[in-house]
Amino acid sequence: MSKYYIYQDTKRCIxxxxxxxxxxxxxxxxxxxxxxxxxxxxxxKINNLPRMSYVFMPCFHCxxxxxxxxxxxxxxxxxxxDGIVFxxxxxxxxxxxxxxxxxxxxxxxxPDTGKAVKCDYCMDRxxxxxxxxxxxxxxxxxxxxxxxxxxxxxxxxxxxxxxxxFE
Amino acid sequence: xxxxxxxxxxxxxxxxxxxxEVEDGVVKWIEGNPNDPGMAGRLCAKGSAGLAMLYDYxxxxxxxxxxxxxGEGKWKKASWDEALDYIADKLQAIIxxxxxxxxxxxxxxxxxxxxxxxxxxxxxxxxxxxxxxxxARNVQHAALSLFGSGRKTFNYDYGxxxxxxxxxxxxxxxxxxxxxxxxxxxxxCGGKITYIDPRAAGTAMKATRYWAxxxxxxxxxxxxxxxxxxxxxxxxxxxxNQWVLGLKELESFxxxxxxxxxxxxTGIPANEIVxxxxxxxxxxxxxxFHPGWMVARYSDSFYSIRSSYxxxxxxxxxxxxxxxxxxxxxxxxxxxxxxxxLDTIPKPEEMRVDGCGWKHKHFEAxxxxxxxxxxxxxxxxxxxxxxxxxxxxxxxLSLPDPxxxxxxxxxxxxxxxxxxxxxxxxxxxxxxxxxxxxxxxSSVLTTGKGLKPSFGLRKQAVEPRNDAKPDWWIFKxxxxxxxxxxxxxxxxxxxxxxxxxxDTGVTVSDLEKKGFVALTxxxxxxxxxxxxxxxxxxxxIEFVSSRxxxxxxxSFKPYASPQxxxxxxxxxxxxxxxxxxxxxxxxxxxxxxxxxxNQLWLNDExxxxxxxxxxxxxxxxxxxxxxxxxxxxxxxxxxxxESVFMVHGFGRKVPWQTRGYNKGLGDYRFETxxxxxxxxxxxxxxxxxxxxxxxxxxxA
Numbered sequence: 001m002s003k004y005y006i007y008q009d010t011k012r013c014i015x016x017x018x019x020x021x022x023x024x025x026x027x028x029x030x031x032x033x034x035x036x037x038x039x040x041x042x043x044x045k046i047n048n049l050p051r052m053s054y055v056f057m058p059c060f061h062c063x064x065x066x067x068x069x070x071x072x073x074x075x076x077x078x079x080x081x082d083g084i085v086f087x088x089x090x091x092x093x094x095x096x097x098x099x100x101x102x103x104x105x106x107x108x109x110x111p112d113t114g115k116a117v118k119c120d121y122c123m124d125r126x127x128x129x130x131x132x133x134x135x136x137x138x139x140x141x142x143x144x145x146x147x148x149x150x151x152x153x154x155x156x157x158x159x160x161x162x163x164x165x166f167e
Numbered sequence: 168x169x170x171x172x173x174x175x176x177x178x179x180x181x182x183x184x185x186x187x188e189v190e191d192g193v194v195k196w197i198e199g200n201p202n203d204p205g206m207a208g209r210l211c212a213k214g215s216a217g218l219a220m221l222y223d224y225x226x227x228x229x230x231x232x233x234x235x236x237x238g239e240g241k242w243k244k245a246s247w248d249e250a251l252d253y254i255a256d257k258l259q260a261i262i263x264x265x266x267x268x269x270x271x272x273x274x275x276x277x278x279x280x281x282x283x284x285x286x287x288x289x290x291x292x293x294x295x296x297x298x299x300x301x302x303a304r305n306v307q308h309a310a311l312s313l314f315g316s317g318r319k320t321f322n323y324d325y326g327x328x329x330x331x332x333x334x335x336x337x338x339x340x341x342x343x344x345x346x347x348x349x350x351x352x353x354x355x356c357g358g359k360i361t362y363i364d365p366r367a368a369g370t371a372m373k374a375t376r377y378w379a380x381x382x383x384x385x386x387x388x389x390x391x392x393x394x395x396x397x398x399x400x401x402x403x404x405x406x407x408n409q410w411v412l413g414l415k416e417l418e419s420f421x422x423x424x425x426x427x428x429x430x431x432x433t434g435i436p437a438n439e440i441v442x443x444x445x446x447x448x449x450x451x452x453x454x455x456f457h458p459g460w461m462v463a464r465y466s467d468s469f470y471s472i473r474s475s476y477x478x479x480x481x482x483x484x485x486x487x488x489x490x491x492x493x494x495x496x497x498x499x500x501x502x503x504x505x506x507x508x509l510d511t512i513p514k515p516e517e518m519r520v521d522g523c524g525w526k527h528k529h530f531e532a533x534x535x536x537x538x539x540x541x542x543x544x545x546x547x548x549x550x551x552x553x554x555x556x557x558x559x560x561x562x563x564l565s566l567p568d569p570x571x572x573x574x575x576x577x578x579x580x581x582x583x584x585x586x587x588x589x590x591x592x593x594x595x596x597x598x599x600x601x602x603x604x605x606x607x608x609s610s611v612l613t614t615g616k617g618l619k620p621s622f623g624l625r626k627q628a629v630e631p632r633n634d635a636k637p638d639w640w641i642f643k644x645x646x647x648x649x650x651x652x653x654x655x656x657x658x659x660x661x662x663x664x665x666x667x668x669x670d671t672g673v674t675v676s677d678l679e680k681k682g683f684v685a686l687t688x689x690x691x692x693x694x695x696x697x698x699x700x701x702x703x704x705x706x707x708i709e710f711v712s713s714r715x716x717x718x719x720x721x722s723f724k725p726y727a728s729p730q731x732x733x734x735x736x737x738x739x740x741x742x743x744x745x746x747x748x749x750x751x752x753x754x755x756x757x758x759x760x761x762x763x764x765n766q767l768w769l770n771d772e773x774x775x776x777x778x779x780x781x782x783x784x785x786x787x788x789x790x791x792x793x794x795x796x797x798x799x800x801x802x803x804x805x806x807x808x809e810s811v812f813m814v815h816g817f818g819r820k821v822p823w824q825t826r827g828y829n830k831g832l833g834d835y836r837f838e839t840x841x842x843x844x845x846x847x848x849x850x851x852x853x854x855x856x857x858x859x860x861x862x863x864x865x866x867a
Contacts, residue, residue, distance in 0.1 A: 016745040021212035
């Protein structure tokens with residue numbers, strides 16, 4: 001697992017698809033590849049109210065990535081310093097092994113280059129101390145980038161406030 | 168070379184402040200202006216897709232003059248001189264024969280109007296229009312009838328609101344970036360949203376109460392709520408005694424409209440209405456009954472909106488944190504405002520051709536009512552109109568019934584479209600002028616009113632692509648050709664800014680630092696029991712309206728139940744998706760990928776009756792049978808059985824837009840016979856007085 005994490009605060013997510021547009025334009029991608037995607041599920045009636053789930057699907061940047069293991073040319077790599085999984089465009093031969101290997105459909109096909117392309121957490125931005133495009137421009141700030149441990153803490157804090165009992 | 172340019176987004180009419188990163192003359196990145204705490208980088212899908220619009224090759228690239236019949240799609244490429252000379256010659260002939268009043272122009276409103284409104288005024292025509300008859304005219308007129316000033320007098324303090332009440336105002340899909348963020352913060356702080364809509368739109372998914380109201384009965388619901396509030400003395404007596412005129416009249420008017428009666432009309436249980444009224448009263452004055460924005464919907468929308476404003480007054484929600492506040496301008500903080508070119512040009516003496524402000528005194532003259540232009544063109548009463556310029560406005564897909572509109576257009580000697588997109592109207596025009604996108608042009612400086620008034624900057628980020636030109640240059644060049652150049656002596660926008668700022672003490676370089684200049688440090692709140700500035704003759708909130716009564720119009724209209732559709736027919740509703748701007752982005756490479764086509768929402772029980780399953784094709788036919796098309800159906804329990812719904816703006820007919828061409832259906836084409844149907848008091852089109860037949864498509 002990379003040392004980073006994009007945490008989606010589903011309570012604040014409104015399913016506006018902005019993250020997809022931010023990603024697409026930042027990476028200058030043609031029609032076809034979607035490095036992250038919001039998949040809406042629902043609506044369903046929960047406690048008599050309509051509720052929708054907007055599932056945010058970037059790359060998980062796994063500890064032992066299926067895509068890296070499957071790549072025959074070494075194009076798909078895990079960055080040693082922080083675990084970001086990315087494709088080196090110059091080494092990719094377009095064999096699509098990564099697309100086959102990934103259990104979550106993360107690597108995408110770029111028809112313009114004939115190569116694979118995937119979410120790299122906007123590595124160039126991360127290296128400048130910035131957040132990925134999807135996080136930076138999220139309308140409701142439901143996406144958070146950073147340390148998974150801190151996110152777990154903020155969830156606990158919120159839950160604690162909710163259940164706090166002042167007897 | 169890398170640079171950052173502050174600008175104002177032009178992808179929709181919200182116009183969010185943005186920062187644009189440019190590298191060697193190419194835009195690489197757009198984000199919400201980080202200097203504005205409400206934006207802090209935030210941007211919607213359309214905002215980022217401005218990049219895709221800028222670099223799209225399927226946008227008008229050079230001036231074009233029609234060669235074939237109108238709408239046939241045969242064009243001649245023209246130079247700017249050729250195209251402008253062509254337009255100027257035609258306009259001059261029209262002016263000679265009919266006078267300048269025979270020229271009409273429409274836009275989409277907003278803060279960037281000074282140059283083109285000045286153009287129209289300088290050549291001598293009073294016939295300026297905007298899109299508002301299909302948008303907020305009913306809201307505007309409802310506000311005028313109560314407060315003596317328009318809807319923009321107020322804005323909403325969402326962040327501190329305790330209970331936000333929305334009648335189809337779909338805040339999480341018809342997006343305003345700052346507003347959506349603020350409302351989400353409000354929910355996080357325990358605020359409530361009551362969302363009222365025959366369809367569970369995106370906002371319903373986050374609401375704390377959702378009422379699937381019977382279509383067209385919002386007014387009945389409000390009457391039931393007002394009845395309860397007055398009967399049970401749940402209103403803010405201190406505020407009402409101070410500011411309201413006509414409480415007694417309202418009280419006697421609502422006597423018959425009990426919550427039980429409202430339940431029968433709306434389908435919302437009476438006990439829930441009463442419970443809601445009590446909840447609201449407990450949270451006042453930090454409550455907002457949103458009067459709506461785009462409410463060109465029913466023929467009684469005016470009274471429905473008016474009753475929402477009345478509820479705000481009963482709750483004392485004006486100038487209260489968490490309620491509605493007066494938007495303050497430069498003058499309210501002791502600052503001088505920007506100069507306006509329009510103010511330097513004498514008003515034409517001619518009366519508006521649509522009768523607004525004189526024949527129809529209850530309709531504000533301002534932008535008039537565009538739907539009334541069509542009968543005037545056809546009848547030449549009170550005088551002929553022979554030229555129409557549509558500037559970044561597409562009446563053929565925003566007003567109802569394009570075929571009926573074309574009959575009026577066919578009587579024109581000249582139809583010009585100025586646009587950065589191929590609009591449906593541009594395809595029917597005689598001349599299409601490609602205007603630069605917002606990223607390729609500077610615009611007039613803007614005044615932002617609010618708790619902290621400010622000036623804003625839209626600065627050109629890159630050179631126009633192809634042969635596009637900024638609109639200020641187009642109108643200046645036309646004015647010069649028509650002998651009105653004396654008002655357009657400025658060399659460019661930078662020179663115009665200097666002139667706009669002359670009295671203010673603010674400089675262009677001040678604006679360039681952050682993209683805006685705030686005219687005060689602290690938010691300005693007035694004392695809500697002493698200092699409110701209502702512009703009515705009485706200086707009060709007029710429940711009994713002097714403005715309406717002067718035109719012989721009743722302040723309280725008895726409720727009339729909306730028509731129920733016949734078997735197999737449904738009321739056609741339309742609305743927004745978060746990724747498209749009305750009809751302007753269906754061909755955008757990024758946005759069309761996220762949402763390429765619309766669907767027809769259909770109630771699940773009705774779908775059973777029609778024998779259609781989710782995802783199947785249905786045929787939709789207009790009430791008069793003249794228009795028909797097929798579409799995929801989305802079968803759901805989350806829409807009222809009397810309604811069907813589609814996202815607006817699809818079903819495009821400009822073949823040069825390959826991504827949007829013929830995808831899905833356009834609600835506007837089914838609104839046959841509705842061009843002349845409008846709210847008689849509010850003035851806006853009654854776009855949802857529209858019934859369509861839905862059948863299973865057997866040949867699919």
